[in-house]
Amino acid sequence: MSEKKIVVNQLKLTYEGIFDLNGLYRAIDAWFYEKGYDKYEKKNYEQVLSTGKDIEIELLPWKKTTDYFKNILRVRMKFTNVKDIEIEKKGVKLNLHQGRIMMIFDAYLESDYENKWDAKPMFFFLRTIFDKYIFRSYFKKFERWCINDLYDLHGRIQKFLNMYRYEKHI
Numbered sequence: 823m824s825e826k827k828i829v830v831n832q833l834k835l836t837y838e839g840i841f842d843l844n845g846l847y848r849a850i851d852a853w854f855y856e857k858g859y860d861k862y863e864k865k866n867y868e869q870v871l872s873t874g875k876d877i878e879i880e881l882l883p884w885k886k887t888t889d890y891f892k893n894i895l896r897v898r899m900k901f902t903n904v905k906d907i908e909i910e911k912k913g914v915k916l917n918l919h920q921g922r923i924m925m926i927f928d929a930y931l932e933s934d935y936e937n938k939w940d941a942k943p944m945f946f947f948l949r950t951i952f953d954k955y956i957f958r959s960y961f962k963k964f965e966r967w968c969i970n971d972l973y974d975l976h977g978r979i980q981k982f983l984n985m986y987r988y989e990k991h992i
Contacts, residue, residue, distance in 0.1 A: 892916070
């Protein structure tokens, strides 16, 4: 059985204000494509309430770095009280959304994801010895890559959301 190690646990991002929901999803999708991640959408749930829409999305992108290691990111997004609004900016009408966003990011590093070393007990023992002593430097290198990818995604989303800050002029 493959072994998953939690590299980053529950990195949070919250935002309240005006944003472009479709643009945000496209920006996240574009980041996955740029970095070579395969996207898996585990959950996409929308509920319409009297206060606005509640949307939950869970993404599990993954990337095989070698035949032995695989990076897995988990992005949980919860949008609450999302309402459609129309804003005029420089004479152009924009259809945007207003509400609250809560995002939680996790990163995992999975070793032996193809379960090649689990066929016999001796192979399992050897895999443990290799992981602890021989592949330790490789493990640390791939762990840093996974952390850097997660923080890069986190920063890209923060930059995207700051683009849509809107201040009311009195």
